[in-house]
């Protein structure tokens with residue numbers, strides 16, 4: 587899998603409905619791009635039905651009993667890997683977490699050989715996080731027809747399940763998408779979350795999407811995606827209903843794009859004072875992991891307007907919904 591070349595225009599890894607079967611059912615979940623509003627609403631409604639499972643004494647349903655899910659995480663993760671594991675367990679699937687650092691990958695086994703090996707163990711679903719943009723789509727192309735692939739974050743390209751749990755969180759609090767002003771703040775350039783969120787917010791029909799950050803962290807073509815660009819934080823969040831803060835992704839930066847963390851916080855950090863500029867009932871979101879004192883002040887991260895931990899909880903129900911949808915398409919196609 588070649589790395590996503592730097593300096594190329596963004597959003598170039600286009601998956602044209604590779605993720606839908608011939609009947610329009612979700613076979614893989616690789617990107618929000620090209621998914622219809624009705625399909626996104628179906629995911630959100632499915633998650634609403636699964637959310638109460640987590641409140642029960644017995645936190646599982648038998649929907650994926652007998653199915654085997656493999657978590658294939660080539661990059662670190664706390665929230666995504668764990669909530670996929672919990673989601674699979676709550677659906678009664680068997681789940682394997684392949685420890686890449688302790689796997690034969692370290693002995694030189696190729697990605698394709700690893701896939702073939704896992705396929706030979708009769709798996710039904712791969713949940714993939716990879717540092718290269720397009721990796722999940724590549725894997726979906728290579729796997730046997732009965733296997734579904736879910737993208738758990740690929741390079742700078744997409745993090746579609748994170749976007750859907752963020753949409754779920756917004757809908758739960760605001761009850762709607764129409765009329766909302768959503769500001770996404772920080773390292774847009776390296777953020778697969780921002781890319782997937784912008785696609786989802788556009789599809790679901792919010793009124794205004796703002797991207798806020800220094801010139802070095804805002805992709806040049808972003809306005810073509812129906813966004814407004816702000817380089818001043820105060821103006822960018824003024825009146826916003828939802829403020830989504832992003833982590834600085836130093837691991838994807840190829841050169842120093844910023845002054846010090848302190849100066850960044852001065853210019854773009856979300857403080858209690860700044861949050862007062864947003865709508866009075868604005869919510870604050872962050873996909874995590876958060877860097878306190880870099881992009882967000884602790885008083886805001888832990889404050890009454892923060893939805894950050896709700897996002898984590900919602901990740902389980904949203905991933906249950908997506909996993910059951912892709913396995914449902916498999917079953918309809920005779921694979922289950």
Ligand code: CP
Nearest residue numbers: 663664665666873874
């Ligand atoms: N939001 C997110 O992807 O977090 P993790 O890296 O912990 O999975």
